[in-house]
Amino acid sequence: MTSVALITGAAQGLGRVTALRLAADGFTVAVNDVTDDGRLTELAERTGGLAVPADIADPLTGPAMVAAVTDRLGPVQVLVANAAAMAMSPFLEAKPDEWWRQIDVNLSGHFRIIQAVIPGMRALGHGRIVVISSGWGVIGHPNATAYAASKAGLIALTKGLGRELGPQGILTNAIAPSFIDTEQLRVDADDAGLTLDEMRRVYSDLIPVRRLASPEDIAAAVAFLAGPGSSAIVGQVLQPNGGVTRTRA
Amino acid sequence: MTSVGTGDRVALVSGAASGIGRACAEAMGRSGWRTAGIDLNASDTDLSLQADVSDRAAVAAAVDRVAERFGRIDLLVTAAGYYEEGIDVADITVARWDRMLAVILGGTVNCCAAVLPHMLSRGEGAIVAISSELALAGSATDLHYVAAKGAVLGLIKSLAMEVAPTAIRVNAVAPGPTDTPLLAADSLWREPDYLATLPLGRLVRPEEIASAVYYLATEGSMYCGEVLSPNAGAVI
Numbered sequence: 039m040t041s042v043a044l045i046t047g048a049a050q051g052l053g054r055v056t057a058l059r060l061a062a063d064g065f066t067v068a069v070n071d072v073t074d075d076g077r078l079t080e081l082a083e084r085t086g087g088l089a090v091p092a093d094i095a096d097p098l099t100g101p102a103m104v105a106a107v108t109d110r111l112g113p114v115q116v117l118v119a120n121a122a123a124m125a126m127s128p129f130l131e132a133k134p135d136e137w138w139r140q141i142d143v144n145l146s147g148h149f150r151i152i153q154a155v156i157p158g159m160r161a162l163g164h165g166r167i168v169v170i171s172s173g174w175g176v177i178g179h180p181n182a183t184a185y186a187a188s189k190a191g192l193i194a195l196t197k198g199l200g201r202e203l204g205p206q207g208i209l210t211n212a213i214a215p216s217f218i219d220t221e222q223l224r225v226d227a228d229d230a231g232l233t234l235d236e237m238r239r240v241y242s243d244l245i246p247v248r249r250l251a252s253p254e255d256i257a258a259a260v261a262f263l264a265g266p267g268s269s270a271i272v273g274q275v276l277q278p279n280g281g282v283t284r285t286r287a
Numbered sequence: 288m289t290s291v292g293t294g295d296r297v298a299l300v301s302g303a304a305s306g307i308g309r310a311c312a313e314a315m316g317r318s319g320w321r322t323a324g325i326d327l328n329a330s331d332t333d334l335s336l337q338a339d340v341s342d343r344a345a346v347a348a349a350v351d352r353v354a355e356r357f358g359r360i361d362l363l364v365t366a367a368g369y370y371e372e373g374i375d376v377a378d379i380t381v382a383r384w385d386r387m388l389a390v391i392l393g394g395t396v397n398c399c400a401a402v403l404p405h406m407l408s409r410g411e412g413a414i415v416a417i418s419s420e421l422a423l424a425g426s427a428t429d430l431h432y433v434a435a436k437g438a439v440l441g442l443i444k445s446l447a448m449e450v451a452p453t454a455i456r457v458n459a460v461a462p463g464p465t466d467t468p469l470l471a472a473d474s475l476w477r478e479p480d481y482l483a484t485l486p487l488g489r490l491v492r493p494e495e496i497a498s499a500v501y502y503l504a505t506e507g508s509m510y511c512g513e514v515l516s517p518n519a520g521a522v523i
Contacts, residue, residue: 197523204486204520215509246451251509258506267498270463270491273523274516281451281511284444286423 043264044068044107044114046094046151047121049077051220052170055253056118056260061085063261065116068107070094072121094121094147095139104154113158116264119148119192120170124222126181126229137184144188149195156208164207168263169196170256173216173279176287181229189214193275193287200273209272213259214287216279217241219250246281296320297357298504299350301340301367301398303330306467307417308366310493311500315362318501323353323360325398326367340367340394341386343401350401359409362504363402365395365439366417370469372429372476379431391435395442399457403450411454413504416443417496418461420518428475436461440514447512458510460499463518466490486520 043060047053049071057067058081067087069078078089088110092103107114123143125136152167159165174182175189192212199210217223219238227237242248259278262268275287298315302308303324312322312332324330325338325346334356338345353360368391371383395416406412421429422436440459447457463485464476470490475481482488499517503510516522 200520200523201486205488246448247456247509247511248452255506255509262502262506267495267502268517269498270487270495270517270519271499271515272486272518272520274518276515277513278507278509279511280509281447284448284512286514 040064040066041115042066042068042107042111042113043116043118044070044104044155045118045120046070046148048081049075051222052215052218052253052256053118053120054081056120056257057081057085057087059254059257059261060116060118060264061087063265065264066111068111068114070103070121094151095142097150100147100150101154104151108158113162114155115159115162115164116166116168117152117155118168118170118260118264119151121147122170122185122188124182124185124225126185126225128181129183132184140184141188141191144185145191145195148192152195152199156203159208160206165209166264167199167203167208167210168260169210169212171196171212171214171275171287173214173277173283176214176275176277176283176285196275197273204272209268211263211268211271211273212275212287213256213263214275214277214279214283215251215256216282217245217250218253218256220253244282245279249280251278251280295359296361297323297353297359298362298364299323299325299353299360299402300330300332300364301325301394302417303332303335303366304328306366306469307462307465307493307496308364310497311364311366314494314497314501315504320362321357323357325349340397341389343397346394346397347401350398350405354405360402360405361412363398363412363414364417364500365398365414367394368417368469370429370432372432372474374428374431376430384431387431387435388438391432392438392442395439399442399446403455406455407450407453413455413507414443414446414457415500415503416457416459418443418459418514420461420463420516420522423461423514423516424522444512451511454508456503456507456510458503458507458513458515460496460503461514461516461518462496463491463516463521465493465496467493486523489519491517491519
């Protein structure tokens with residue numbers, strides 16, 4: 039029986055590339071996103087995995103999705119907590135619904151998904167939880183208070199779980215990327231009133247290594263934290279962000 | 288950095304004769320890299336060079352030999368060092384302080400200074416300095432060691448920024464207490480009471496440090512001044 043990896047937010051961008059990488063590394067992947075417009079099914083077919091659309095912000099459908107994965111594939115050995123809602127607005131202009139939606143998906147949603155995968159990991163006697171945080175959750179960013187708060191909350195969650203679950207052989211770590219060249223860049227570009235290429239240039243100038251991370255760069259970090267080489271790493275935050283933060287997270 | 292075959296890649300490891308350095312050299316060698324070691328003692332590498340890393344000229348001469356032999360240096364791992372514990376700050380003599388700084392900080396500087404021109408001429412490479420988890424959170428009875436390991440982090444972050452526009456990546460690995468000859472049999476870090484405080488409840492194995500170094504060397508092109516800490520949960 040192969041090991042099962044569940045990736046949230048896998049319809050596009052980093053989640054999709056991560057699913058492809060983990061599948062290539064030998065995992066059976068379960069791919070989740072809020073809905074399946076065909077992309078999840080295509081990804082599942084391509085990887086020989088399972089499409090499990092569900093809104094993880096919903097307190098019932100998220101855990102039910104994990105139960106369905108466990109039923110079909112077996113216990114989840116690796117969880118990649120990647121799904122994220124993001125909306126940019128000045129703090130005082132942020133609509134409460136929009137502000138809280140980001141917390142509900144990014145932080146509370148994954149809190150419940152993690153709760154749901156732990157029994158299976160305990161039964162296996164080991165497991166890996168890889169949380170996708172953000173450089174903005176480490177150093178903050180204007181007009182992104184909800185997103186930054188949710189991602190900083192995920193870092194604290196990672197550290198707490200690292201301590202709490204580490205003795206049981208379940209290793210929780212986080213990755214805090216900064217600028218990744220994915221579809222999400224469009225949100226930032228719209229917020230800044232720039233074209234996509236202009237946004238890439240603006241960001242490249244902010245990155246010491248002068249290039250945005252590719253989704254493959256971040257997926258490689260996930261693969262490392264999901265694989266045998268990271269067995270002494272727990273409660274840590276990896277920052278493959280080209281030197282943007284350069285601080286301990 | 289991973290797209291190219293590893294068969295012609297060269298890793299130079301200081302402190303390659305034992306402990307973490309030895310594990311790093313072995314890991315790179317197993318992955319098909321050619322390996323060179325600089326150590327006071329002979330190392331089981333493709334090119335074993337015996338030199339004191341605190342001796343700048345000796346390090347430069349050794350690195351020249353590596354470049355002559357292999358024509359390139361893709362990875363530098365600075366693992367050379369030694370450890371002294373159970374020493375009150377008042378008992379850290381000037382000689383003790385100077386020697387620790389000379390080997391750990393000076394050794395890292397000397398290796399970087401000698402290797403960097405070779406990497407700059409090819410426009411790429413990776414440097415991974417072995418620091419310590421103690422440099423992140425402090426420690427009570429080994430202040431000179433911790434100060435030296437902390438200084439390495441400042442060095443590495445600044446060097447990372449200096450070469451960031453190139454494809455040379457400079458990062459650090461800060462191991463937790465690791466099961467190597469550096470930890471004496473009666474080391475405080477081996478005591479069951481201490482190990483019980485760690486989320487993983489055990490010492491780190493040298494191979495677990497080597498695997499972090501391998502990851503940074505092969506898939507770490509977006510890390511710049513990062514401190515990766517495989518520490519069994521000693522510092523979270």
